[in-house]
Amino acid sequence: GDSVTQMEGPVTLSEEAFLTINCTYTATGYPSLFWYVQYPGEGLQLLLKATKADDKGSNKGFEATYRKETTSFHLEKGSVQVSDSAVYFCALSDPGSGTSYGKLTFGQGTILTVHP
């Protein structure tokens, strides 16, 4: 079945540091890939997405490129801020068929803490 593996956390960085959170996946079809962010006490919000190989999703200075050859979708940001402290989830949606349509499969989440 489908699965998503994220790098283990927590990740602690100083402000303005470079961020990478690794994400790899296995899927039977051609999935769409997502990064969601969860700020303290809130629900998940979509950060960015990519729907086909070599697509780059970007938002709020974050980027991730859909790499089919390495089955990866690593999240990067060149200069993190304290306000980026949150939990980040990588997820895939495999179009599949029948009742699996649209189901999201999540990674375990990576806690990011950014210090001033």
Added chain:
Amino acid sequence: DADVTQTPRNRITKTGKRIMLECSQTKGHDRMYWYRQDPGLGLRLIYYSFDVKDINKGEISDGYSVSRQAQAKFSLSLESAIPNQTALYFCATRTGQNYNEQFFGPGTRLTVL
């Protein structure tokens, strides 16, 4: 106003009690989902519904039931709560179009003593 709302936001209950968590959405989406979040495990799908008459089990449906009262409302019930159902529960909605993301509610923190 929030597009996806959940009530209650926090609930403490005792083992054996029946609990209902409610979700409402104003996005007009036909697809709705219930997830639970546990530390280190990400989110896992409990139930999902493609319309009022189409309800499907997810990967961890045992001990849970759902009701889709209307397109905009999707409730999750724990018939007899047990401590290992202590978790953060999220409702989400989505359109039927391919590649579209899910939109999440703020979550309900449930503690079963």
